[in-house]
Amino acid sequence: MVFSSITFIFYFLPITILLYYTVPKKARNGLLLLVSLIFYGFGEPIYITMMILSILIDYTNGLLIEKFRENKMLTRLFLILSIALNLGLLGFFKYGDFFLTNMNAVFGWEIPLLRVALPVGISFFTFQTMSYSIDVYRGNTKAQKNLITFGAYVSMFPQLIAGPIVIYKDVEKQLMNREITESTLREGIERFILGLGKKVLLANSIGLLWEEVRSLPVGDLSFVTAWLGVAAFIFQIYFDFSGYSDMAIGLGKIFGFDFLENFNYPLTSQSITEFWRRWHMSLGSWFREYVYIPLGGNRKGKVKTLRNIAIVWLLTGFWHGAAWNYLLWGAVFAVVLLFEKTFLLELLSKTNSAVRRFYTLTILGLSFAVFALEDLSHLFGYLKAMLFQNAFSDSLFPFYTSRYSLLFLLLAVASTPYPYRTYRRLKMKKGSHVIFAALEGVLFILCLAYIVDGAYNPFLYFRF
Template sequence: MVFSSLLFLFLFLPVTILIYYISPNRLRNAILLVASLVFYAWGEPVYIFIMIFSTVFDYVNGILIEKYRHRKAIARGVLIVSLMGSLGILGFFKYAGFVFDNINSLFNLHLQAVDLPLPVGISFYTFQTMSYVIDVYRGKVTAQKNLISFGAYVSMFPQLVAGPIVKYGDIAAQLVNRKVTLDRFGEGAELFIRGLAKKVLLANNIGLLWASVKAVPAEELSVLSAWLGIVAFTFQIYFDFSGYSDMARGLGKMIGFDFMENFNYPYISRSITEFWRRWHISLGAWFREYIYIPLGGNREGHLKQLRNLAVVWFITGLWHGASWNFIIWGLYFGFFVTFEKWFLLKWLQRLPAFVSHVYTLMIVIIGWVFFEFEHLPAALTFIGTMFGAGAHGFVDNRSLYDLSTNALLLLVMALCATPFPRRALRNVRSKFARFGSIAASAVYFIFMVASTAYLVNATYNPFLYFRF
């Protein structure tokens, strides 16, 4: 089940919210747990047992680590078992086929891995349980003794499928005591609707342009078509993923939780370093806290910092998918982040904002080619087409048609990728008091009606991060 579906919007969510609100506080974690299990099992009834196992496994490990905190060898042993178990499950389902394929290629073998579909959200809830046991081991959080509360944390349906990655310490107090008010519900509903509109009205529509361009052989594309296509994908993946994250945060507020912001207008960045401070913030924070800093960060000289950055960006790429294109994509960005840290960033800060902004967008857009094309030769061919190598001319009738029919949508998306619309709506509310609130509510009502109308007739409603 996904948020951008009529089943979720008009059956699952209303029923869950109604039961949740009429129930006493002491039962709400249990209701949240049951609702989350139903949500997850709706599309993958078998894989629910994997999530339940991971939950119970690390619930027990957390208690054991805390019990033997002063006996470091035992606590460390439990931690290692926990991490190996979590990574083993993730590795089996997500990376076994990738490993076997590469072994076969290297040694000319014919080994075959079991071809199993990837459990939805496994990368997200695995990182959450791992951060929990690590933080218990570090003494940063107290082990959760209530299995239902811990299960609600791991399986929480608002952020189960696509994050943000929520650390246990950030919501431990909220699991025990959280406020559910009409104002917070309203804030959450607005955030959810805004995310739904981003996903359904913007990402889905511009995704049609990318799908049509990608279906054409590279040698038949003009330069303009190639750029229109990858710019469309650049917008699609941002509004798709950030829209889903907004929906998750909105749902969290509706039931009393505050999740961290996961996207902060990354396309207004003036460097790749800034881009990654604004893009998928929870993942970047996770890698920084649990991998980069424990490896030594930047405290032990340039060579070790280079090693640490290489490790982090290799894992960043690998986390997104079991394919070499994701690894190349991660290392590609790692190269520019490292280059900026050591040299380029100080120069970028001195350049006019327009120049540094164009530099950043060019690097990001080219990076999305590596992300989207599974095979490196196809990615390099497409990049070549973007710059005229092997292209079917600079412009053709197809590209002019695509540009004319999508120009307004592209302009709207470019505007919505900045803070301007959100600030404008906030200013209307603050300056015009009651009228401003009515106007803002009318805007969100229109968003909801338009999104629903789209979903009624939708034949194209992908979620790009569903595979991660």
């Protein structure tokens, strides 16, 4: 079930809100756990068992770590057990066939593939449960003794499928006691509608162009059309994923939670280092706190700092998918970030903002082409077109630009903070609430019209 579906908007969400605001406060976590499991099992009910197993593993390990805290060897054993079981689940479902396929190819083996369906959102909730066990082990948080409350944290449907990754210690107090006011409810509804608009009206619309361009024979692909296609993909994945995050944050507010932001206008960045401070911030924060810093961060000399950056980015690439292009994508960013760390940022600081933005967008274009195309032969052919190996232009480019130029302009403006700042400033004016409520209603109706009519309605980060 996706947020931009009729089933969710007209059935699941209204019924859930009605029940949530009707039951006693003490029963809300139990209700949230129940509806989240129903939400998760809507497509593949068999994986509800896996979700419950994941909850039980880390709930039990958290209690054991806290109970035997004075015994360092035993608590370390329980932590290792938690991490191993979580990574085991993730590895089996997400990476099993990748390793088997490559071992068969390298050694000439004929080991049958697992061919198991990937549980949606597994990369997100396994990271959440691992971070919980690690934080209990470190003493950064107390173990949650109520199984229902812990289950509600792990399975919470607003951020279950595609984040943001919510760290337990950030919502611990809200799990125990949360107040919902008219103001937070209104903010939640507004944020959900804005996110729905970003996903349905913007991401889906420009995604159609990317689907057309990627289906073209790479030998016939011109330089300008290849770059136009990648620009479309970058806008699509940004508005798709940030729109989902907005909807998740909005839903969180409706149910009394305050999730951290996941995007901060990353396409305005002037370096790749800055981009990754603004893009998918919950993932970057997770890797920084639970991988980069434990490896030594930047505290053990330049060589180990560069090593740690490389490790984190190879893992980041692999987290996104079990395919060579994702590892290559992580490696590309590792190399660029290493260059920026050692000398490139200093060079960029001596140039003007236009040069820095051009550099950043060029690197993003090349790297997101790697991200988008899993077939390596297709990818390398596409990259050749982006690097002047084919004709400069073709007959399709003027057709695409005439058809999508206004949408590109809208996307470019919408990817900056100015529209939202203007929106917030105008909302502060007296009597504006009625006008903006009407505009948000119109936006919601437009989204529904698109959902009803449009067959193209993917969520790109569901596969991760």
